Amino acid sequence: MARVVVDVMLKPEILDPQGQAVANALPRLGVTGVTSVRIGRRIELEFTEPPEPETVRQLADRLLANPVIEDYTVSFVSDEEPAGEPA
């Protein structure tokens, strides 16, 4: 088992209407001091065994991300370490 996470975000210069709508809503929840919100996709893949980095890159390029408007980063997560402290 190997876990791969592909994070896909709109390129910085591309309009992110979602992020904007959320940013505009924050004050109503009493949250201030937020200068930018960007919303992308997190894609978690489980492989039977660790894949070739190149395979994953190609996958991201051709299917998971839309290189015309999106950037992505690939991270190979070892099963121990969690992606962030769970809430």
Place this chain on the structure above:
Amino acid sequence: MARVVVDVMLKPEILDPQGQAVANALPRLGVTGVTSVRIGRRIELEFTEPPEPETVRQLADRLLANPVIEDYTVSFVSDEEPAGEPA
């Protein structure tokens, strides 16, 4: 400037048709050995100064995620890491 990333994923028991569609498309791209694909949301927030963890947790709980169907993790990113905002 402080950056916070909230990763939101559908709960394991909730069907993820998008992830399934991607999984089904993989063989056509010659990618095998994938046992699961889950697609969630990655939300990057920029704060003027580091927010209270509790503030962010509440924000995630009330707005960014829907606890009825989604789990989330919060991570506080150090400024060095590559940013996703206008260069």
Place this chain on the structure above:
Amino acid sequence: MRIGVVTFPGSLDDVDAARAVRLAGGEAVSLWHADDQLYGVDAIILPGGFSYGDYLRCGAIARFAPVMESVMAAAAAGAPVLGICNGFQVLCEAHLLPGALTRNQHLHFRARDQRLQVETNRTAWTMGYTPGQEIVIPLKSGEGRYVADTATLDELERSGRVVARYVDDNPNGSMRDIAAICNEAGNVVGMMPHPEHAVDPLTGPSTDGLTVFTSVLKHLAGVAA
């Protein structure tokens, strides 16, 4: 009877809901998302559309609109509240109804004339139907797949709170073919298909939807009497 129709930024079928109320013989009162009161309306409709662009999650942002405070209070006090499509999503996000509405299983927005079975007339919005009655009204949504955990689903079934189900084929993968549900009291109903688009033979596939609006007027008359 005065029925309020809320307009959020991005609401689209608000004009249609208001028209349906008028055709049913009621008075439609338009409510603005920023209002802090309900101007004494007897019932409230959260219409279809793409409030706040459906960004983040459908209904997630609208749920925090100022007017929702009053709507939640009115719902708790027993006022009839109907959420249609996006309105249903708002009601779930606001936890006035259990469960959630997620991306259609086939991943496409789907607009079609949908056959439904009305399961119960013990709600303010369906009392004019006979249980088991089949109706055809438009469905048009990309995130109409109702999901909830098994306990919740069983409870909905047990307490007769599944208001309508899809018949023939399930258009979006909704659990237990659920098209509409209500709260315990039966005054709050969420419905994915659009009854307000089946009120005039000229523009709809049927007039089956009109009963939703005559029902609430009848209900209110009963309450008043």
Place this chain on the structure above:
Amino acid sequence: MSVELEPQGIEWDHLDTVARAAETPHQQQPYEELGLREDEYERIREVLGRRPTESELAMYSIMWSEHCSYKSSKVHLSKFQDLAPSSDRLLAGIGENAGVVKITDELAVTFKVESHNHPSFIEPYQGAATGVGGIVRDILAMGARPVAVMDPLRVGAADHPDTARVLTGVVAGIGGYGNALGLPNIGGEVVFDPCYQGNPLVNALCLGVLPVDRLQNKAATGPGNLVVLMGALTGRDGIGGVSVLASAGFDQEAAIQRPSVQVGDPFMEKLLIEACLELYEAGLVVGVQDLGGAGLTCALSETAAAAGTGMEIALERVPLREPSMAPHEILASESQERMLLIVAPEHLEAVLAVAEKWGVPATAIGTVTDTGILRVTWHGHAVAELPPSSLADDGPVYARPIREPADLPLLQADRAETLPRPTTGEQLRETVLRLAASPNLCDRTWITEQFDRYVRGNTVAAMPENAGVIRLDERTRVGVALSVDGNSRYTRLDPYTGAQLALAEAYRNVAVSGAVPVAVTNCLNFGSPEDPHVMWQFAEAVRGLAEGCAQLGIPVTGGNVSFYNATGPVAINPTPIVGVLGVLEDVATRIPMGFSHPGDVIILVGETREELSGSEWAWVTHGHLGGSPPAVDLAAEQRLATLIRAARDLDLLRSAHDLSEGGLAQALVEACLRHGYGATVALPEDAPGGPFGFLFSESAGRALVSVPLGREKAFAAQCEEHQVPWTPLGVVAGADAPLTVTGQFEIDLAELRTAWSSTLPKLFDQLTARPE
């Protein structure tokens, strides 16, 4: 919400100002890279009496591009006006953002079709979405509430792998934007052809409604009035996008150095619509113009030029998404969802309040002046100072060389009438099924199910009916019918006739719906204007359309030209898309297309000739394109239209369906499957081309009608009176009864439906994996 940000890291001494331009006349400038010819660059220097600044060069390069200046098409398009039949209905015509047609003394509609072809190949979803957004703002700028959209589409071969990427993306984008905007989609077209493989056509039509007295115009009148930019923040979206892409030879390589893709925000556009309508109602704007291709540059110069005024614009007041943007980038940005308003100073506060109410950013960025000069400053430094008309009106005009394609005589000599044809009943049966299942004739539901047709509650007819029908007034039930059509195989064989056939089909679709056709819009999609053969096709198509409209007595009210459409080195088939608008005094009298009552008498009206060249049959069964397209007889089309309305008024019609691609066979298939009734018909003994010719010929000017049993004699009398030939065919059979052609074949309705409806799902269903 006016954010004024001092640009970070702008080196002021690198800013190209008007003063500097005067001091450095000989500085080299990249005019060629920007698509300007040397003589065009020289003309700019003449106009200015100096070299242009960096900003001015950018402004001229966009405004003088093919897309914005119509420099190659102008000399031909003038025919639309020269030959225009007089119409007392026309409140605004060619030259405005969209034509406006009076329907009643109180109500008018405006409609227009536009292209977004090249962006839709690079990024199908966003390309199509912003295409819808763009045409909607044109309609909004006339003072109308947008009430419906249509989408004529052309994509590559159905079985080509890249077609799935393009079609699924385009359809999702049109739905994603139109649905979220609350506009019903009431019709369109999808045509598959290899000629569009590297260059799909995404045309979008929008219909709007306005009270006659709310008509807006774009003129920036009244020196002292304020120039207000309302809508989305300005970013680097598609800088030079539309104009460059739609004006230069376009291919895969061009896609590499693409401008940053424009992303649509339908939510913002919805707010923009409501805000604008509220401003119009309150009479708060003097002039209004949408921002589309060429962004601010186009809006500023056109509004000032239209009024013969000047402007003083402080560019740093434009709210930016990307603070580091340079002046020329702000002027060229094609960020979506923006409108330019001309506002009297005393109304500014009220205008900003309305914008605020709807949550739309709005900022005064300058004032109207009487100088006749458009002066643009950036933090006090003048970066542009030019006569607005030199951008908007006085661009270059070319009479490009024209030459009939050398291969045309050969192509026309290769007639489909000579191809081997099915003879036995069994072969005819197979052919009917094969055509019904073919990508261009099969069921469109897989696509149209992704579009909302109900929102706003005035849709009386939509897909798959002959035309979309929209109710304009709930009390009087007055409404309009709209159809868009085009057949690029016909146009390839004969552009003049092909354009008239497109007009005839749209006219017929509207007429058989029971409406009176009154106005025309069009989108002319062609190859490179620098190719004399393409230019000949263009000239012929325009001539055909203009003369056809003159003969039918319905004016062209507006449209759009898209050149440089090619797959690799090969131009697309010339593709004029024609939209016809008709009026229905009472939308309840619209005529449906499908059989609905067993026993009704089925009659074919119009004359059938043996016309198979360019037909769907020749294409599907032989991959053949040659010969001459069906003949056009516009007088006959008019007689057919009058007959249909007369018969309708006498309650002689239960249904009417126009014949087009696939001929009688396909019309029968569609009329049967619409409501699930079979039919039993017999073909006339003396049919030209025999049973086969009668079933598959694509002769124009025909319709398939069903008449209540007992009324057929009265109907025949009407045909006599209106001099339209008619052929009784048979009767409507029962629910789910087969389609029977006596003595030839029988097809079970379930088998027919399966063949007709499984094609698109099979092709595209599982191929939509990319997450959105």
